[in-house]
Amino acid sequence: MAKPPRRRFAGMREGGWQALPFLAPALFLTFFGLIVPVIWTAAMSFNRTRGLNFGTEWIGLDNYERLLTRDSRFLNRDEFPWSGALVNNIRWLIIYPALCLILGLITAVLATRVTYERAFKAIIFVPMAISAVAVGVIWLLVFSPDPEIGIVNAVIDGAGGSPVSWLGRADLVNYALILAYVWASTGFVMIVLSAALKGISQEVIEAARTDGATEWDIFRRIQLPLLSLPIAVVTVWMIINVIKIFDIVYIMTKGGPGGASRVIAYSFYVETFENGKGGYGATVAVVMILLIIPVMIWQIKRFRSEAVVS
Amino acid sequence: MTTAAETERIAVKERESASTRIVAMLGKAPVHIALIVLAVIWLVPTVGLLVTSFRPRPDIASSGWWTAFANFDFTLKNYDLVLNANKMAPSFVNSAIIAIPSTLLPLFIGSLAAYAFSWIKFPFRDTIFLALIALMVVPIQSALVPILIEFQDLGEFLTGQKNLLTGWYWGIWIAHTVFALPFCIFLLRNFFITLPRDLIEAARVDGASNWKIFRSIVIPLSVPALASFAIFQFLWVWNDLLMALVFIQESDQWPMTIRISQLLSTYGVEFHLLSAGAFLLMAVPLLVFFALQRYFVQGLLAGSVK
Numbered sequence: 001m002a003k004p005p006r007r008r009f010a011g012m013r014e015g016g017w018q019a020l021p022f023l024a025p026a027l028f029l030t031f032f033g034l035i036v037p038v039i040w041t042a043a044m045s046f047n048r049t050r051g052l053n054f055g056t057e058w059i060g061l062d063n064y065e066r067l068l069t070r071d072s073r074f075l076n077r078d079e080f081p082w083s084g085a086l087v088n089n090i091r092w093l094i095i096y097p098a099l100c101l102i103l104g105l106i107t108a109v110l111a112t113r114v115t116y117e118r119a120f121k122a123i124i125f126v127p128m129a130i131s132a133v134a135v136g137v138i139w140l141l142v143f144s145p146d147p148e149i150g151i152v153n154a155v156i157d158g159a160g161g162s163p164v165s166w167l168g169r170a171d172l173v174n175y176a177l178i179l180a181y182v183w184a185s186t187g188f189v190m191i192v193l194s195a196a197l198k199g200i201s202q203e204v205i206e207a208a209r210t211d212g213a214t215e216w217d218i219f220r221r222i223q224l225p226l227l228s229l230p231i232a233v234v235t236v237w238m239i240i241n242v243i244k245i246f247d248i249v250y251i252m253t254k255g256g257p258g259g260a261s262r263v264i265a266y267s268f269y270v271e272t273f274e275n276g277k278g279g280y281g282a283t284v285a286v287v288m289i290l291l292i293i294p295v296m297i298w299q300i301k302r303f304r305s306e307a308v309v310s
Numbered sequence: 311m312t313t314a315a316e317t318e319r320i321a322v323k324e325r326e327s328a329s330t331r332i333v334a335m336l337g338k339a340p341v342h343i344a345l346i347v348l349a350v351i352w353l354v355p356t357v358g359l360l361v362t363s364f365r366p367r368p369d370i371a372s373s374g375w376w377t378a379f380a381n382f383d384f385t386l387k388n389y390d391l392v393l394n395a396n397k398m399a400p401s402f403v404n405s406a407i408i409a410i411p412s413t414l415l416p417l418f419i420g421s422l423a424a425y426a427f428s429w430i431k432f433p434f435r436d437t438i439f440l441a442l443i444a445l446m447v448v449p450i451q452s453a454l455v456p457i458l459i460e461f462q463d464l465g466e467f468l469t470g471q472k473n474l475l476t477g478w479y480w481g482i483w484i485a486h487t488v489f490a491l492p493f494c495i496f497l498l499r500n501f502f503i504t505l506p507r508d509l510i511e512a513a514r515v516d517g518a519s520n521w522k523i524f525r526s527i528v529i530p531l532s533v534p535a536l537a538s539f540a541i542f543q544f545l546w547v548w549n550d551l552l553m554a555l556v557f558i559q560e561s562d563q564w565p566m567t568i569r570i571s572q573l574l575s576t577y578g579v580e581f582h583l584l585s586a587g588a589f590l591l592m593a594v595p596l597l598v599f600f601a602l603q604r605y606f607v608q609g610l611l612a613g614s615v616k
Contacts, residue, residue, distance in 0.1 A: 016432030018520055023432075026423035026491055033488030034445055037456035044455065107348060113341050122603075123349045126356070129599040129606070130592045131549030133567045137588040138355045141362060141581060147374075149581065151358060154374050183355065191607060244449045247551045251571055265552075268451045273556070278455055285452040296444045303443055 038289065044282035063283040073259040074267055074284070085255075085262035086287070088174050092245060092263065095175070097238040099182045101231065104189025108197055109219060111190070121194065125187030132184070136251030139180035143167055167253055170260035177261055181248055185241070189234050196230040197223060236295055243291050264288055363388055363585035370581050388586035396583060398569055398590055405565040405594075407479060408554070409547040412486035413540050419487065420494030421536065425524045427495065428502035429510055439499070446492040454556055457485055461557075473559070482557040486550075490543050501535035502528055534605070541602055542609030545595050566591045 045064070048057045067074050075084040107124055111117045127135060143166040144150030147157035157163055166176040200223060208218050246265035249255060255262040255270065262270075264287060272281030361375040364384040378384070393399040426432065427439055461481050465474030475481040505528060513523050529536070547553075551567040558564060564572070570587045577583060599606055 016430070019426040019430040019432040022422045022426035022430065022520065022524070025419045026495060027438075029419065029484070029488050030442070030445065030491055032460065033457060033484070034448060034453055034492075037453035037460070038448060040456035040459075041452050103348075106344075110341050110345055113338065114345060116345075120345055120349055123352050125607075126596070126599060127352070129545060129595040131551070131567055131595070133549070133551050133570050134588040134592045137570065137584045138359045140579060141359055141375075141585070142355045144579075144581075148372060149370070149374060151354065151374065151376065154376070183352065192611065195611070240447050244451070246451075247567075250551065251574065254575075265449070265451055269552070269555075272455060282455065285449070285454075288449045289452045292447055292449060296447050299447060300440055300443055303440070 041282045041285050042289075044279050045286045047279040047282075049278040050276070059279075063280050067280070067283050067287070073262055083260075085259075085264050085267040088261060089242065089245070089263045091174055092178060092242045093239065096178050096182060096185075096242055097235050099178070100185050100189045100238055101235065103182065103186045104193055104234070105227075107186065107190040108194040109223070111194060112197060121187075121190065124190055127184040128187045130184075132181075132247035133251050135180060135184045136248050139176075139183070140167070140252055142180075143176055167261075168257055170257055173253055173257065173261040177249060177252060180252065181245070184248075185238065188237075192230050192234045193227060196227050200226050236298060240292065240295055243288055243295075264291075359585045359588060362581050363589050365582070367580075367582040388582045389590070392573075392583050392586040392590070396569070396573060396587070398566060398587055400562065401564050401566045401569040402590060404558075404563055405548055405567075405591075408482055408486075408558075408565050409544050411479070411483045412490070412547040413544045415483060415487040416490035416494045416543060417536060417540055420491050420539075421498050421529065421532075422524070423491070424495045424498035424502050425520070425528055427499045428505075429523070429528070430520060439495075442492045442495055446496060450489050450552065453488075457488070458556065476557055476559055478560075479558075479563065482553060485553055485557050486543075486547050489553075490546075494539055494543070497539050498532065498535055501532055505531055534608070537602075537605045538609035541598060541605050545598060545606075548594060549591075 046058060046060060048059045048062070069075075069077075071084070072078070073084055075086045076082060081087070107120075111120050114120070142150055142152055145153060145163055145165040145168060147153040147163045150163075152166065153163040164172070167173050204222060205218055208222060213221070244265055245263050246269065249261055249263055249266050250269070253261045255266045264284060268281050268284040268288065271277045271284060275281075358375050361378050362370055364386070365375065365378055366383060366385050366387065369378070369383060373381075427435060458476065458481075461475035461484075462472045465476070466472050468474060471477070475484070509527060510523055513527055518526075548565075549567065550565075551571065554565050554568050555571075558568065566587070570584065570591060573580070573583050573587055
């Protein structure tokens, strides 16, 4: 971290105690509401608990052993390809950011070339404002297995195919859920990338055009390299989202059929609140923390390098 | 910059005849087609739900919503049913009761802390701020159960009733505040430090206290940042399902998100209820979006770190 020059504080000779009344409420809440609970959750994961009580019985790493080797709904390695909530979540981690980035890039780049840019962007962006619960309901309708209700199956039916139960088939359900969520998030990626594109000097692009560069050259050699930081930022945002993904799965499939669309956060919810296994649920929560730690480190490094902390 | 190049470019533009402009427009045709296709794909799901919410129940089951305009038959009965018989109206009020304090509390507590991080020097300031940045991405699931236990213990300690905090809205207000604080402090602090240093130091020289500077200089100058956070947080809470599932235990306090998930598990996939319910849930966010688009987008852009 770049050390700030001391004279920045020349006018701040007051003692640090003056900060206390300003900080106390926030630090009190953060300490007892976040730091203590996270450590507590980590401790719970080494216990077998009944209900939500803490520390009923110390069982060491048993919860972890069971979660990673004997819980087929969390991680099933008996047959290839592996399945279970963890594998589903990894599927989400790869497909969802990739699709959002591709669609976000396409929409951002194309939108700048037309006069109705604002209206178009608003249409793509609106789903960002609405609850995942509403997104879930919207896509339950889109994916309805009945071709008289769901438009996807109506199109398939019209083309002479037979209707597909998108949310009822274990091999399709995860992709259907991911598509619904991509629809909801692409607007955000588009807005971030479009703001970055606007920051690129028009003179540079014009100059390249006069030098005979094609539109593709301009995108590939000028715009894309300058987009690498915003792309990294939105990708991290999507990764954080996906590790926590819960609402849309809860609404659209309740993890079904037969647990085929469970994700980590869904397993946490079921184990903790429906099965009443606080310790086992805590173990799932620790897996979530472990997945988020690299993101945390990236975040801190970025803010330090940007000298946001002065 | 170079006027010669500028005049040259204008001259070139003037030389473009009408025909070249038409050719250029035709060249853009693939772009227009792609954009229109994308816009339609993005609109169809929402429009389908909106149309469905106004159709009579038998129609929904027997024909697709896209046929609705051919045999014109719309009704408000679904909204009546879901608002009254299925208690979406009280849930709408509950959503507001939950969301407004859950926005104002972190806004107040967070702006105080952000002021300290920006304009008061104290030991370990940078370290604590970095810790807050790290806490911003902690998944709420990793703290939910201990918070619930803390609330129960605190309730028992204060009044002998375990559900003091979770039996009413206190629990969810505090929980939302806790999870919002790191991001709130981060966002506001980054705005506060951009305020002119001279202004604040002049106030100090005049003997203004920190509270006075905070209240009469920093807050009035930071309305855009405060609004961005408030809108982001309000919609976050309004749209939230998980926290409500955990911290709202009485059914007459359910917000709309839980009410809809309950409709699903009670009646199954009944689109006449679900579509009307979902639109009631979406109404406020959509209004906020169209009325305050600028703040909304700014809040979300800043929120990309959360």
